[in-house]
Amino acid sequence: xxxxxxxxxxxxxxxxxxxxxxxxxxxxxxxxxxxxxxxxxxxxxxxxxxxxxxxxxxxxxxxxxxxxxxxxxxxxxxxxxxxxxxxxxxxxxxxxxxxxxxxxxxxxxxxxxxxxxxxxxxxxxxxxxxxxxxxxxxxxxxxx
Amino acid sequence: xxxxxxxxxxxxxxxxxxxxxxxxxxxxxxxxxxxxxxxxxxxxxxxxxxxxxxxxxxxxxxxxxxxxxxxxxxxxxxxxxxxxxxxxxxxxxxxxxxxxxxxxxxxxxxxxxxxxxxxxxxxxxxxxxxxxxxxxxxxxxxxx
DNA sequence: GCGCTTGTTTAGAATAGTTCTAATTCTCAC
DNA sequence: GTGAGAATTAGAACTATTCTAAACAAGCGC
Numbered sequence: 001x002x003x004x005x006x007x008x009x010x011x012x013x014x015x016x017x018x019x020x021x022x023x024x025x026x027x028x029x030x031x032x033x034x035x036x037x038x039x040x041x042x043x044x045x046x047x048x049x050x051x052x053x054x055x056x057x058x059x060x061x062x063x064x065x066x067x068x069x070x071x072x073x074x075x076x077x078x079x080x081x082x083x084x085x086x087x088x089x090x091x092x093x094x095x096x097x098x099x100x101x102x103x104x105x106x107x108x109x110x111x112x113x114x115x116x117x118x119x120x121x122x123x124x125x126x127x128x129x130x131x132x133x134x135x136x137x138x139x140x141x142x143x144x
Numbered sequence: 145x146x147x148x149x150x151x152x153x154x155x156x157x158x159x160x161x162x163x164x165x166x167x168x169x170x171x172x173x174x175x176x177x178x179x180x181x182x183x184x185x186x187x188x189x190x191x192x193x194x195x196x197x198x199x200x201x202x203x204x205x206x207x208x209x210x211x212x213x214x215x216x217x218x219x220x221x222x223x224x225x226x227x228x229x230x231x232x233x234x235x236x237x238x239x240x241x242x243x244x245x246x247x248x249x250x251x252x253x254x255x256x257x258x259x260x261x262x263x264x265x266x267x268x269x270x271x272x273x274x275x276x277x278x279x280x281x282x283x284x285x286x287x288x
Numbered sequence: 289g290c291g292c293t294t295g296t297t298t299a300g301a302a303t304a305g306t307t308c309t310a311a312t313t314c315t316c317a318c
Numbered sequence: 319g320t321g322a323g324a325a326t327t328a329g330a331a332c333t334a335t336t337c338t339a340a341a342c343a344a345g346c347g348c
Contacts, residue, residue, distance in 0.1 A: 022297065022344075034231055040240075040249040041231060042167075043334080058298050063335070066156040066231055077229050078240055078249065087178055087185060087219050088209055091193050095262075096184075096222055097270050105184040105222065110265060118262065118277065121252060128281040132222070133262065166315075168325065187305080202327045207306070229334085 012074065020071050029054050030065040034075055095133035108135065156218065163216050173198050176274040178219055239277035254280065 012031055013023035033049045034041070041049070045064045069075040074120055076121050095108040115131065156175050157167035177193045178185070185193070191206045212218040237259050239252040259275065266272055 016234065022295070024343090028211075038234065038251075043229065043231070046231065056298090057291070058300095059296055060299075060336085070231075074181065075231050075301095076234070077231055078278075087187070087190065087214075087221055090182065090220070092295075094184040094264065095215045097266065097272070100273070105280075106270075107182075108265060108270070117258065121239065121254060121258065122241065122279060126250075126252070126279065126281065127284065128241070128279040129244070130280045131145065132276075132280070134222075134276045134278075135225075135263075135266060135270065136274045137270065137272040138278070140269040161326055166324070168314085170326075200327090202329095204328075207325075247302085 013071050015074055016068070021068060026050075026061050026126075027065045027068060028064065029057070030062060030109065030114055034069075036122055040078060095135060097135040097137070099139050100136055101138050110111075118122070156219070157218075159216050159218055160212070165212060170194075170198065170201055170205050171209045171212060173201070174212055175218065178213075184222060190238060239279065241279040243283050244280055245282050250283075251261070 010114050012028060016023050016027065029050050031044060033046055033053075037049070043059075043063055043066060046066065047059050050057055050062060064076065066077075084124075090107050092107075093110045093112055095110050097106045097108050098104075099106070110133070116134070118131060119128060148174045156172060160171065162221065172263050173194050177190055177197075181193070187203075187207055187210060191201075191203050191211065194201055194206060199261060210221075214221050234251050236251075237256055239254050241250045242248075242253050243250070254277070262275060262277070263272060
Protein backbone atom coordinates (compact mmCIF):
# COMPACT_ATOMS: atom_id res chain seq x y z
CA UNK A 1 0.00 0.00 0.00
CA UNK A 2 1.31 3.36 -1.02
CA UNK A 3 1.29 5.97 1.67
CA UNK A 4 -0.09 9.32 0.66
CA UNK A 5 1.19 11.20 3.62
CA UNK A 6 4.65 11.84 2.31
CA UNK A 7 6.36 12.51 -0.95
CA UNK A 8 8.94 10.04 -2.13
CA UNK A 9 12.45 11.40 -2.44
CA UNK A 10 12.17 10.97 -6.20
CA UNK A 11 9.44 13.52 -6.57
CA UNK A 12 11.29 15.96 -4.37
CA UNK A 13 12.87 17.46 -7.45
CA UNK A 14 9.51 18.08 -9.07
CA UNK A 15 8.09 19.66 -5.96
CA UNK A 16 11.02 21.96 -5.58
CA UNK A 17 10.93 22.87 -9.25
CA UNK A 18 7.28 23.85 -8.83
CA UNK A 19 8.48 26.52 -6.46
CA UNK A 20 11.31 27.54 -8.77
CA UNK A 21 13.93 25.88 -6.62
CA UNK A 22 16.64 23.38 -7.37
CA UNK A 23 17.03 19.85 -6.09
CA UNK A 24 20.48 20.01 -4.58
CA UNK A 25 22.28 17.08 -2.98
CA UNK A 26 22.01 18.81 0.37
CA UNK A 27 18.24 19.16 0.11
CA UNK A 28 17.91 15.55 -0.95
CA UNK A 29 19.95 14.28 1.95
CA UNK A 30 18.11 16.41 4.49
CA UNK A 31 14.75 15.26 3.18
CA UNK A 32 15.93 11.67 3.07
CA UNK A 33 16.99 11.85 6.69
CA UNK A 34 13.55 13.09 7.70
CA UNK A 35 11.86 10.27 5.81
CA UNK A 36 14.14 7.59 7.16
CA UNK A 37 13.50 8.08 10.86
CA UNK A 38 10.28 9.81 11.68
CA UNK A 39 10.92 10.90 15.20
CA UNK A 40 10.53 14.66 14.88
CA UNK A 41 14.21 15.50 15.06
CA UNK A 42 15.48 18.96 15.84
CA UNK A 43 17.65 20.84 13.39
CA UNK A 44 20.70 19.80 15.39
CA UNK A 45 19.68 16.16 15.23
CA UNK A 46 19.09 16.41 11.51
CA UNK A 47 22.51 17.99 11.20
CA UNK A 48 24.12 15.09 13.05
CA UNK A 49 22.40 12.48 10.87
CA UNK A 50 23.06 14.27 7.63
CA UNK A 51 26.75 14.48 8.37
CA UNK A 52 26.99 10.71 8.27
CA UNK A 53 26.22 10.88 4.59
CA UNK A 54 27.64 14.29 3.81
CA UNK A 55 30.29 15.23 6.36
CA UNK A 56 31.03 18.65 4.89
CA UNK A 57 27.53 20.10 5.12
CA UNK A 58 27.15 23.11 7.37
CA UNK A 59 24.56 23.73 10.05
CA UNK A 60 23.40 26.85 8.25
CA UNK A 61 22.64 24.76 5.19
CA UNK A 62 20.62 22.32 7.25
CA UNK A 63 18.56 25.23 8.53
CA UNK A 64 18.20 26.55 4.98
CA UNK A 65 17.13 23.19 3.62
CA UNK A 66 14.61 22.63 6.39
CA UNK A 67 13.11 26.04 5.76
CA UNK A 68 12.93 25.31 2.06
CA UNK A 69 11.18 21.99 2.65
CA UNK A 70 8.68 23.63 4.98
CA UNK A 71 7.96 26.31 2.39
CA UNK A 72 7.27 23.66 -0.25
CA UNK A 73 4.93 21.89 2.19
CA UNK A 74 7.07 18.79 2.09
CA UNK A 75 7.71 18.95 5.81
CA UNK A 76 5.88 20.39 8.77
CA UNK A 77 7.58 22.39 11.47
CA UNK A 78 6.25 21.65 14.92
CA UNK A 79 6.45 24.33 17.55
CA UNK A 80 6.90 26.84 14.82
CA UNK A 81 6.40 30.55 15.25
CA UNK A 82 9.03 30.32 17.86
CA UNK A 83 10.05 33.38 19.68
CA UNK A 84 9.18 34.75 23.03
CA UNK A 85 6.76 32.84 25.19
CA UNK A 86 3.58 34.78 25.88
CA UNK A 87 1.66 34.88 29.12
CA UNK A 88 -2.05 34.92 29.61
CA UNK A 89 -4.13 35.15 32.79
CA UNK A 90 -7.28 33.77 31.14
CA UNK A 91 -7.93 30.45 32.87
CA UNK A 92 -11.00 29.48 30.89
CA UNK A 93 -10.31 26.67 28.49
CA UNK A 94 -9.49 28.53 25.33
CA UNK A 95 -7.45 28.39 22.18
CA UNK A 96 -5.23 31.07 20.72
CA UNK A 97 -5.34 32.80 17.41
CA UNK A 98 -2.09 34.26 16.23
CA UNK A 99 -2.45 37.02 13.65
CA UNK A 100 0.49 36.60 11.33
CA UNK A 101 0.20 40.12 9.97
CA UNK A 102 0.16 42.05 13.22
CA UNK A 103 1.89 39.51 15.42
CA UNK A 104 -0.91 39.79 17.97
CA UNK A 105 -2.47 36.90 19.83
CA UNK A 106 -6.16 36.64 20.66
CA UNK A 107 -8.06 34.29 22.90
CA UNK A 108 -10.66 32.08 21.26
CA UNK A 109 -13.30 30.56 23.48
CA UNK A 110 -13.48 26.81 23.38
CA UNK A 111 -16.66 24.97 24.36
CA UNK A 112 -15.66 22.45 27.03
CA UNK A 113 -17.40 19.67 25.17
CA UNK A 114 -15.23 20.31 22.14
CA UNK A 115 -12.13 20.16 24.27
CA UNK A 116 -13.35 16.83 25.65
CA UNK A 117 -13.95 15.64 22.12
CA UNK A 118 -10.46 16.61 21.08
CA UNK A 119 -8.97 14.77 24.03
CA UNK A 120 -10.80 11.64 22.92
CA UNK A 121 -8.57 11.25 19.86
CA UNK A 122 -5.76 10.22 22.16
CA UNK A 123 -4.98 6.51 22.42
CA UNK A 124 -5.85 5.24 25.88
CA UNK A 125 -2.25 4.94 26.99
CA UNK A 126 -1.58 8.65 26.46
CA UNK A 127 -2.42 10.78 29.47
CA UNK A 128 -2.59 14.41 28.49
CA UNK A 129 -2.13 16.96 31.21
CA UNK A 130 -2.68 19.83 28.83
CA UNK A 131 -3.84 20.61 25.32
CA UNK A 132 -2.78 23.63 23.39
CA UNK A 133 -4.60 24.71 20.25
CA UNK A 134 -3.06 27.44 18.16
CA UNK A 135 -4.56 28.91 15.05
CA UNK A 136 -2.47 31.02 12.74
CA UNK A 137 -3.71 33.26 10.00
CA UNK A 138 -5.14 36.71 9.48
CA UNK A 139 -8.13 38.66 10.67
CA UNK A 140 -10.41 40.61 8.39
CA UNK A 141 -11.78 43.23 10.68
CA UNK A 142 -9.39 43.94 13.50
CA UNK A 143 -8.10 47.47 13.74
CA UNK A 144 -4.93 47.91 11.78
CA UNK B 145 -20.97 40.04 36.85
CA UNK B 146 -17.95 38.53 38.43
CA UNK B 147 -15.53 36.87 36.08
CA UNK B 148 -14.38 33.45 37.08
CA UNK B 149 -11.58 33.18 34.63
CA UNK B 150 -8.97 34.95 36.69
CA UNK B 151 -7.98 35.35 40.27
CA UNK B 152 -8.16 38.81 41.77
CA UNK B 153 -4.85 40.24 42.89
CA UNK B 154 -6.12 40.00 46.47
CA UNK B 155 -6.31 36.27 46.47
CA UNK B 156 -2.91 35.99 44.89
CA UNK B 157 -1.39 35.75 48.34
CA UNK B 158 -3.62 32.83 49.26
CA UNK B 159 -2.90 30.98 46.06
CA UNK B 160 0.81 31.40 46.48
CA UNK B 161 0.62 30.34 50.11
CA UNK B 162 -1.14 27.15 49.02
CA UNK B 163 2.02 26.29 47.17
CA UNK B 164 4.21 27.28 50.08
CA UNK B 165 5.32 30.47 48.40
CA UNK B 166 5.34 34.08 49.48
CA UNK B 167 3.45 36.99 48.07
CA UNK B 168 6.23 39.40 47.33
CA UNK B 169 5.77 42.88 45.90
CA UNK B 170 7.46 41.76 42.70
CA UNK B 171 5.05 38.88 42.21
CA UNK B 172 2.11 41.14 42.90
CA UNK B 173 3.22 43.73 40.39
CA UNK B 174 3.95 41.16 37.71
CA UNK B 175 0.56 39.54 38.22
CA UNK B 176 -1.14 42.94 38.28
CA UNK B 177 0.46 43.86 34.98
CA UNK B 178 -0.85 40.68 33.37
CA UNK B 179 -4.35 41.35 34.64
CA UNK B 180 -4.37 44.99 33.60
CA UNK B 181 -3.72 44.51 29.89
CA UNK B 182 -4.59 41.11 28.55
CA UNK B 183 -2.69 41.10 25.34
CA UNK B 184 -0.43 38.10 25.89
CA UNK B 185 2.73 40.05 26.54
CA UNK B 186 6.17 38.52 26.29
CA UNK B 187 8.49 38.46 29.28
CA UNK B 188 10.27 41.49 27.87
CA UNK B 189 7.02 43.39 27.55
CA UNK B 190 6.04 42.46 31.08
CA UNK B 191 9.43 43.67 32.19
CA UNK B 192 8.92 47.03 30.50
CA UNK B 193 5.49 47.51 32.07
CA UNK B 194 6.53 46.39 35.50
CA UNK B 195 9.38 48.85 35.56
CA UNK B 196 6.93 51.72 35.40
CA UNK B 197 5.76 50.75 38.84
CA UNK B 198 8.94 49.20 40.16
CA UNK B 199 11.94 50.56 38.30
CA UNK B 200 14.51 48.51 40.16
CA UNK B 201 13.14 45.08 39.33
CA UNK B 202 15.41 42.84 37.29
CA UNK B 203 14.59 40.87 34.18
CA UNK B 204 15.60 37.67 35.96
CA UNK B 205 13.00 38.37 38.61
CA UNK B 206 10.34 38.91 36.01
CA UNK B 207 11.17 35.51 34.56
CA UNK B 208 11.14 33.99 38.02
CA UNK B 209 7.80 35.54 38.89
CA UNK B 210 6.22 34.44 35.63
CA UNK B 211 7.40 30.92 36.20
CA UNK B 212 6.03 30.98 39.71
CA UNK B 213 2.64 32.21 38.52
CA UNK B 214 2.52 29.53 35.87
CA UNK B 215 3.37 26.88 38.45
CA UNK B 216 0.52 28.05 40.67
CA UNK B 217 -1.84 27.92 37.68
CA UNK B 218 -2.53 31.60 37.97
CA UNK B 219 -1.23 32.26 34.49
CA UNK B 220 -0.90 30.22 31.35
CA UNK B 221 2.20 30.21 29.22
CA UNK B 222 1.47 30.13 25.52
CA UNK B 223 3.99 28.56 23.20
CA UNK B 224 5.51 26.87 26.16
CA UNK B 225 7.81 23.90 25.99
CA UNK B 226 10.01 26.09 23.93
CA UNK B 227 13.21 24.77 22.64
CA UNK B 228 14.30 23.54 19.30
CA UNK B 229 11.72 23.34 16.55
CA UNK B 230 11.01 19.81 15.41
CA UNK B 231 10.39 18.64 11.88
CA UNK B 232 7.93 16.10 10.64
CA UNK B 233 7.31 14.74 7.14
CA UNK B 234 3.83 13.44 7.98
CA UNK B 235 1.45 15.50 5.88
CA UNK B 236 -1.77 13.93 7.12
CA UNK B 237 -3.71 16.24 9.37
CA UNK B 238 -2.52 15.22 12.77
CA UNK B 239 -1.85 16.47 16.26
CA UNK B 240 1.24 15.97 18.36
CA UNK B 241 1.67 14.38 21.72
CA UNK B 242 4.68 15.47 23.66
CA UNK B 243 5.80 13.04 26.33
CA UNK B 244 7.08 15.18 29.16
CA UNK B 245 9.02 12.34 30.74
CA UNK B 246 10.99 11.18 27.74
CA UNK B 247 10.89 14.38 25.70
CA UNK B 248 9.66 12.46 22.68
CA UNK B 249 6.99 13.63 20.29
CA UNK B 250 4.41 11.33 18.70
CA UNK B 251 1.93 11.89 15.92
CA UNK B 252 -1.73 11.54 16.82
CA UNK B 253 -4.16 10.98 13.97
CA UNK B 254 -6.89 13.54 13.72
CA UNK B 255 -10.18 12.74 11.97
CA UNK B 256 -10.69 15.47 9.35
CA UNK B 257 -14.19 16.12 10.60
CA UNK B 258 -12.85 16.91 14.05
CA UNK B 259 -10.40 19.34 12.57
CA UNK B 260 -13.26 21.00 10.72
CA UNK B 261 -15.21 21.11 13.94
CA UNK B 262 -12.33 22.77 15.73
CA UNK B 263 -11.98 25.36 13.01
CA UNK B 264 -15.63 26.26 13.47
CA UNK B 265 -14.98 27.80 16.86
CA UNK B 266 -13.27 30.69 15.12
CA UNK B 267 -15.24 33.90 14.72
CA UNK B 268 -16.02 34.53 11.06
CA UNK B 269 -13.49 37.31 10.71
CA UNK B 270 -10.58 35.08 11.65
CA UNK B 271 -9.08 33.21 8.73
CA UNK B 272 -6.86 30.41 9.95
CA UNK B 273 -4.25 29.13 7.58
CA UNK B 274 -3.13 26.48 10.03
CA UNK B 275 -4.10 24.83 13.28
CA UNK B 276 -1.67 23.22 15.62
CA UNK B 277 -2.83 20.93 18.40
CA UNK B 278 -0.31 19.85 20.97
CA UNK B 279 -0.98 17.50 23.85
CA UNK B 280 1.47 17.25 26.70
CA UNK B 281 1.58 14.56 29.32
CA UNK B 282 2.86 11.07 29.84
CA UNK B 283 2.38 7.68 28.27
CA UNK B 284 1.67 4.53 30.19
CA UNK B 285 3.00 1.87 27.94
CA UNK B 286 5.71 3.23 25.71
CA UNK B 287 9.10 1.65 26.02
CA UNK B 288 11.30 3.46 28.51
C1' DG C 289 32.71 26.03 -24.53
C1' DC C 290 32.51 31.08 -22.20
C1' DG C 291 30.86 34.35 -19.45
C1' DC C 292 26.53 35.98 -16.86
C1' DT C 293 23.15 35.81 -13.74
C1' DT C 294 21.12 33.86 -10.19
C1' DG C 295 20.59 30.35 -6.68
C1' DT C 296 23.00 27.79 -3.11
C1' DT C 297 26.29 26.67 0.29
C1' DT C 298 29.57 27.82 3.68
C1' DA C 299 31.99 29.46 8.08
C1' DG C 300 31.69 32.34 11.34
C1' DA C 301 29.73 36.35 13.66
C1' DA C 302 25.65 38.18 15.61
C1' DT C 303 21.22 38.05 17.86
C1' DA C 304 17.27 36.94 20.90
C1' DG C 305 15.23 34.77 24.48
C1' DT C 306 16.07 32.49 28.39
C1' DT C 307 18.55 30.31 32.22
C1' DC C 308 22.29 30.10 35.44
C1' DT C 309 25.41 31.75 39.13
C1' DA C 310 26.87 33.76 43.09
C1' DA C 311 26.15 37.35 46.08
C1' DT C 312 22.91 40.01 48.63
C1' DT C 313 18.58 41.01 50.79
C1' DC C 314 14.32 39.85 52.79
C1' DT C 315 10.99 37.19 55.81
C1' DC C 316 9.35 34.53 59.07
C1' DA C 317 9.70 31.31 62.98
C1' DC C 318 11.71 30.84 66.97
C1' DG D 319 17.26 39.62 67.47
C1' DT D 320 19.04 35.45 65.13
C1' DG D 321 19.25 31.93 61.91
C1' DA D 322 17.43 29.35 57.95
C1' DG D 323 15.39 29.36 53.96
C1' DA D 324 13.21 32.06 50.23
C1' DA D 325 13.54 35.63 46.91
C1' DT D 326 15.89 39.08 44.30
C1' DT D 327 19.58 40.98 41.71
C1' DA D 328 23.21 41.94 38.00
C1' DG D 329 25.56 40.00 34.92
C1' DA D 330 27.56 36.08 32.61
C1' DA D 331 26.47 32.07 30.00
C1' DC D 332 23.85 29.31 26.98
C1' DT D 333 21.06 27.68 23.01
C1' DA D 334 18.64 27.90 18.94
C1' DT D 335 18.49 30.48 15.23
C1' DT D 336 19.46 34.07 11.75
C1' DC D 337 22.54 37.05 9.36
C1' DT D 338 26.55 38.26 6.51
C1' DA D 339 29.77 38.10 3.13
C1' DA D 340 32.33 35.30 0.34
C1' DA D 341 32.83 31.28 -2.48
C1' DC D 342 30.75 28.00 -5.42
C1' DA D 343 27.63 25.82 -8.86
C1' DA D 344 24.12 25.51 -12.47
C1' DG D 345 21.63 26.72 -16.19
C1' DC D 346 21.24 30.07 -20.27
C1' DG D 347 22.33 32.91 -24.30
C1' DC D 348 25.65 33.29 -27.29
